[in-house]
Amino acid sequence: MLVPDAPLASALNRRLDRPHLGTFATTPRRLAAGRREEAEDRTAFLELIERTDLDWKRCAYAIGNILQCWEHQGQIDSILEYNAYADDATEAAVKYIDELETTSSQLTEYSVSNDSNVAVVGEDQLTTLERSILPDDYDTFSPFSDESFELPPFHIFDSTTAIVDTLTDSISAENAEDVAIILDSASEYSTLVESAFESAGIPFYGGPGFIDDPDHRAFCQLLRIAHRGTDTRVRDVKSILSRLGVTVDVEHLEKRLHDFDTPDVEWLRKFCDSIEERTFEQSLSAFERRTECSMDGFHDELDALGINNIPVTEAAVNQLEFYLQSYEVPVDRENEGVLLADAKSAAYVDRPVVFCLGLDEGWTHSAPRRPWVDQEDQYVRNIQQFQLLLQSGVEQYYLVQDTNGGAPVTPCLYFEELLDEEFERFSDLESVTHAKATRPQGTGFEKEPVDAPPTEVETVSQSSLSTYVNCPRDHFFSRLVDSPDKDYFKEGNLFHDFAEFYVAHPDAVDGDVIEEAVEIILDKTRPFVRSVDQKTRRTKYRVGLQTITSFLSENVPQDGTFLTPDGGRGENVFADHFNRPIESSITERWFENEKLGLKGKIDLVHEPTRLVDHKSGSRKRVSQVVKNSAIDPPNDSPNFQALLYLTHWRTQQPGDQLEFTFFHFLETLDDVVTGDADLDDTLTTITYYPTSFERHARSREMFEELREDGSGKCRKTLGKIEYDDYRAVFEEASIPDTRDSEELIESTFGDALTSRMKECVGDYKYVSTGCKQLMRQLMRVRSRNYFREDLDAFEQFVDDRLEELNRRRRGEERFPVEGLAGEPNYRYVDNRDLILETDD
Numbered sequence: 001m002l003v004p005d006a007p008l009a010s011a012l013n014r015r016l017d018r019p020h021l022g023t024f025a026t027t028p029r030r031l032a033a034g035r036r037e038e039a040e041d042r043t044a045f046l047e048l049i050e051r052t053d054l055d056w057k058r059c060a061y062a063i064g065n066i067l068q069c070w071e072h073q074g075q076i077d078s079i080l081e082y083n084a085y086a087d088d089a090t091e092a093a094v095k096y097i098d099e100l101e102t103t104s105s106q107l108t109e110y111s112v113s114n115d116s117n118v119a120v121v122g123e124d125q126l127t128t129l130e131r132s133i134l135p136d137d138y139d140t141f142s143p144f145s146d147e148s149f150e151l152p153p154f155h156i157f158d159s160t161t162a163i164v165d166t167l168t169d170s171i172s173a174e175n176a177e178d179v180a181i182i183l184d185s186a187s188e189y190s191t192l193v194e195s196a197f198e199s200a201g202i203p204f205y206g207g208p209g210f211i212d213d214p215d216h217r218a219f220c221q222l223l224r225i226a227h228r229g230t231d232t233r234v235r236d237v238k239s240i241l242s243r244l245g246v247t248v249d250v251e252h253l254e255k256r257l258h259d260f261d262t263p264d265v266e267w268l269r270k271f272c273d274s275i276e277e278r279t280f281e282q283s284l285s286a287f288e289r290r291t292e293c294s295m296d297g298f299h300d301e302l303d304a305l306g307i308n309n310i311p312v313t314e315a316a317v318n319q320l321e322f323y324l325q326s327y328e329v330p331v332d333r334e335n336e337g338v339l340l341a342d343a344k345s346a347a348y349v350d351r352p353v354v355f356c357l358g359l360d361e362g363w364t365h366s367a368p369r370r371p372w373v374d375q376e377d378q379y380v381r382n383i384q385q386f387q388l389l390l391q392s393g394v395e396q397y398y399l400v401q402d403t404n405g406g407a408p409v410t411p412c413l414y415f416e417e418l419l420d421e422e423f424e425r426f427s428d429l430e431s432v433t434h435a436k437a438t439r440p441q442g443t444g445f446e447k448e449p450v451d452a453p454p455t456e457v458e459t460v461s462q463s464s465l466s467t468y469v470n471c472p473r474d475h476f477f478s479r480l481v482d483s484p485d486k487d488y489f490k491e492g493n494l495f496h497d498f499a500e501f502y503v504a505h506p507d508a509v510d511g512d513v514i515e516e517a518v519e520i521i522l523d524k525t526r527p528f529v530r531s532v533d534q535k536t537r538r539t540k541y542r543v544g545l546q547t548i549t550s551f552l553s554e555n556v557p558q559d560g561t562f563l564t565p566d567g568g569r570g571e572n573v574f575a576d577h578f579n580r581p582i583e584s585s586i587t588e589r590w591f592e593n594e595k596l597g598l599k600g601k602i603d604l605v606h607e608p609t610r611l612v613d614h615k616s617g618s619r620k621r622v623s624q625v626v627k628n629s630a631i632d633p634p635n636d637s638p639n640f641q642a643l644l645y646l647t648h649w650r651t652q653q654p655g656d657q658l659e660f661t662f663f664h665f666l667e668t669l670d671d672v673v674t675g676d677a678d679l680d681d682t683l684t685t686i687t688y689y690p691t692s693f694e695r696h697a698r699s700r701e702m703f704e705e706l707r708e709d710g711s712g713k714c715r716k717t718l719g720k721i722e723y724d725d726y727r728a729v730f731e732e733a734s735i736p737d738t739r740d741s742e743e744l745i746e747s748t749f750g751d752a753l754t755s756r757m758k759e760c761v762g763d764y765k766y767v768s769t770g771c772k773q774l775m776r777q778l779m780r781v782r783s784r785n786y787f788r789e790d791l792d793a794f795e796q797f798v799d800d801r802l803e804e805l806n807r808r809r810r811g812e813e814r815f816p817v818e819g820l821a822g823e824p825n826y827r828y829v830d831n832r833d834l835i836l837e838t839d840d
Helices: 006-014 028-033 040-051 056-073 076-081 088-099 103-109 160-170 188-200 214-226 234-243 263-273 280-291 296-305 314-326 375-391 414-418 462-470 472-480 487-504 511-528 531-554 573-577 622-628 641-652 669-674 693-697 700-709 712-718 723-732 741-745 748-761 765-782 788-809
Strands: 119-121 139-141 154-157 179-183 338-342 353-357 395-401 431-433 587-593 598-607 610-615 658-664 683-689 785-787
Touching: 028 103, 040 056, 040 088, 040 296, 056 076, 056 088, 056 103, 056 314, 076 088, 076 103, 154 160, 160 188, 160 395, 179 188, 188 338, 214 234, 214 263, 214 280, 214 296, 214 314, 234 263, 263 280, 280 296, 296 314, 375 414, 462 472, 462 641, 462 788, 472 788, 487 511, 487 531, 487 573, 487 587, 487 598, 487 610, 511 531, 511 573, 531 669, 587 641, 598 641, 610 641, 622 683, 622 785, 641 658, 641 683, 641 785, 641 788, 693 700, 693 765, 700 712, 700 723, 700 765, 712 765, 723 748, 741 748, 741 765, 748 765, 765 785, 785 788
Parallel strands: 119 139, 154 395, 154 431, 179 338, 179 353, 353 395, 610 658, 683 785
Antiparallel strands: 587 598, 598 610, 658 683
16 A cells, blocks of 8 residues: 555554565555665765765755756756756756666565555555556555545633643643644743643654754854954853853843853854864864763764865855755654644654644645646645644644734635635634633643732833833833843943033043043943944044033033932942042932932023923924823823933922923034034923913013014014003903914914904905914924923823823733833833733
């Protein structure tokens, strides 16, 4: 009996009800070769690279085409009939492969005697080469019965993790021999199932291959990393360090490996620095000694490839990586435990219980796009293979997801051919939805009740508040997950230290001190910066420090006697280096206003009514700053720093007009280089008026400002009236709560203003235009400053957020993905890989 699949042959042989001499069921290839089938593509590749000078990729391409064409056309030289593929490499490959003893060559020469009693199961699934051995007369049987197969229900889970948990709950070491799992080997199911089974002590086979061995994978990563140069980051070698038994704190992950000065990574740095002085054999031996492991199989493979004694160049590493990705290297394994079968390779599994995982687009075969492949025949083979897999076993369980990452999961396309009903997702078919499993007591980690109230959050910083408003769940994860240091964090802190040092000791800073400070910053940031960028960074740092000194020398801060000492000083790199202590009470001033629920650190209290914040980023216009601090509704890129700091500071200076200045000391970097810098271009100042906007708008000061600085027709109109005429408009109609100029123009107030001005000046066209210009100017003032109602509303906003935050911390409700403005702006989400796109 000839069958298309080895597992089916084994299953038939196990079911014989009486003794049988010799083999009963087998595949054409096993019959012709007299042994188990071998991966002849790898055998041919190793032979070809040893006997020719052909490029490895050309060899693999030619071998793949030759064997595939041979399989579908029946003769090895059939490939040469296709001019587009009959190049020199292919002709050479045909010559050498024809001389090899492969199963395809044995199949070509073999034929079953016409006197034999032969039956064929699944003839449609045999290829042309396999059919070539059949006698003139034989019986055929379909692998399918005449009875219809009732499709079991799909079991829908909310995640791959939930599916894997279900498997580990259902399978044990005792019943592992009765279970098979069919999955797409390229999907995340494969690694998750293997890891879960290893952790649970459940034996399995058929899954991980040669390159999946942790030591093999780590060695290949090591060779690849060694050629990435001096810009290799610690995060890039984290998995290798783990295999070496080295643990690195998260804060160091963004640093360059070659400047990460710690003994734990010394071996790795030296290995990378000397990589091209080593051969593959020497490198592998060094890795074995360091990890105390044995990799005999890898030594054998290097020898088979003929590269064990050649230098480990980047090109050679690329060749090795290509080979390991292209061919399945044989591994010795015990065929015990759960059978893991690839949905695209297997056609039949013989186990009582079969779990099919995913059943999505990954199960759909990609038919070879070659002229020698009959697409219709190939499609029949693929869909029949799919049908056989679905019906394998006595009990079948289909474990699937209906959505993944918020997007619907598309079922395997073969279902459209096999099912009569219309569907778009698994839930449209007969299915059972499984909610999140709750582990019973006594399994996993047990929770012991703790009689302690959750810690209440009493104050919030501007960055934490901005994150929370954009995406509450991102705020939640930011409290759980540490983040690595970044170069811009390090640079920013150093610039802040220098600004503080200059305020405390302006007379001690000259050109030489600035140059020395530049070298200090370069040294501190060296682990983050590529060597090729050192020169441009030196210029950047010098310009930044010079701009800071220019600003502070032209805008000398007050002495700080109006403030009480802060007492919370931290370390300052430049104070320590130059041995000059900092006793200023106006720099880096920490506040924690529990009454308002606010906290933060003020870079510089320039004077009693002016705060300054040093920024290394790009400058924003005043209107952008105010717009980003909106609370009803919040802006798409929320930033509450100026609003939060002014809200706190008005409690220190009640009744005063206040200013908050962002000093962007790198904004004029290009201009400084070209000699055309203007210090004003570094400043963005927001003013807080301790009165309502309406009171400010009706004030004499506003009237005089409009009369002198307004647009042309506005000045002309106001030049013909008195202040009392202007004020009367506000007594007649209230100014609406808006920042939209067109809404103001069309309001009752707009009508009242226009009517009043026409009465006072005359019904002229320029008066109507002048009134519109006046109202647009009022809205510009409204959108570029803060007023009393803005800070009052922000205080209530913070109270509401703290109450909401603590309610969620107590577990009364989840931290949602969407913020107050709806879907988060993912550009400002720090823990994107931890957050699904939906709130499920």
